[in-house]
Amino acid sequence: MFSTDRTNEWFKSFTDNYKVSGILSPMLDLKLKHSKRVSEICSETACSMEWDEEGDRWMAYSAGLLHDVGRFPQYKTYGTFLDSKSVDHGDLGAEIIAKEFNWKGIPDNFRENIISAVKFHNKKKVPTNLKLGAYKWSCLVRDADKIDIYRMVQERIDNGTIFEMLPRHQAAEGLSSDLVEEVRRTGSVSYCNARSLQDYRLIQLTWGSDLNFPVSVAALREEKIIERIREDLRPYGINDLVDKIVNQIYSMA
Numbered sequence: 596m597f598s599t600d601r602t603n604e605w606f607k608s609f610t611d612n613y614k615v616s617g618i619l620s621p622m623l624d625l626k627l628k629h630s631k632r633v634s635e636i637c638s639e640t641a642c643s644m645e646w647d648e649e650g651d652r653w654m655a656y657s658a659g660l661l662h663d664v665g666r667f668p669q670y671k672t673y674g675t676f677l678d679s680k681s682v683d684h685g686d687l688g689a690e691i692i693a694k695e696f697n698w699k700g701i702p703d704n705f706r707e708n709i710i711s712a713v714k715f716h717n718k719k720k721v722p723t724n725l726k727l728g729a730y731k732w733s734c735l736v737r738d739a740d741k742i743d744i745y746r747m748v749q750e751r752i753d754n755g756t757i758f759e760m761l762p763r764h765q766a767a768e769g770l771s772s773d774l775v776e777e778v779r780r781t782g783s784v785s786y787c788n789a790r791s792l793q794d795y796r797l798i799q800l801t802w803g804s805d806l807n808f809p810v811s812v813a814a815l816r817e818e819k820i821i822e823r824i825r826e827d828l829r830p831y832g833i834n835d836l837v838d839k840i841v842n843q844i845y846s847m848a
């Protein structure tokens with residue numbers, strides 16, 4: 596009843612529909628690869644927390660793989676991944692899988708948990724009135740999604756391809772004072788306000804305070820990813836703020 600092969604088959608045929616002359620556009624190909632990595636990270640994280648009841652392995656794998664299905668129609672229709680300029684890709688993905696995924700043999704509560712995890716993976720906060728299962732799986736996908744983006748950004752900074760991913764951010768350097776003020780005031784800030792790579796790095800750092808599981812923090816700590824952000828922001832005169840956020844993140848693990 597819980598077959599990851601069947602999840603893979605559905606995901607492949609869903610994403611194949613977005614190929615033109617047999618290939619995905621480079622931006623969608625990035626999302627495809629991201630989805631596969633998030634699926635792996637969800638599986639590893641769930642496993643390390645010993646979530647090993649019947650169906651848990653399938654849930655972790657499938658919720659991760661399906662979390663961004665909304666990206667495909669979003670990009671095809673609007674040509675952007677900015678939800679604010681198009682559609683909420685979590686809501687869209689949840690609608691799609693509710694209608695189209697192959698749910699044969701999957702118990703209702705599992706179906707509801709995956710749909711919730713897809714719907715809430717990109718929201719500012721997970722609603723606290725969700726059922727425990729839906730909350731728990733949403734939290735898992737949110738952590739895995741962030742971990743993959745942290746790794747990807749770090750890798751791209753290291754190999755010099757970061758501005759292929761963030762072309763808009765090449766025009767400015769340094770931190771925007773409005774953005775710093777907002778982070779000081781509220782602890783977070785919307786990604787669309789980032790003008791430079793440093794703005795983006797500061798926003799990324801604030802995501803760390805939103806991680807749900809100590810094992811997620813421990814992974815990033817071990818990979819020195821949080822440290823790298825701290826170092827990259829050193830020259831910009833907000834060490835007190837950066838150190839405060841880093842301490843907040845580390846206090847979880």
Ligand SMILES: [Fe+2]
Binds near residue numbers: 662663684716717740
């Ligand atoms: Fe997403």
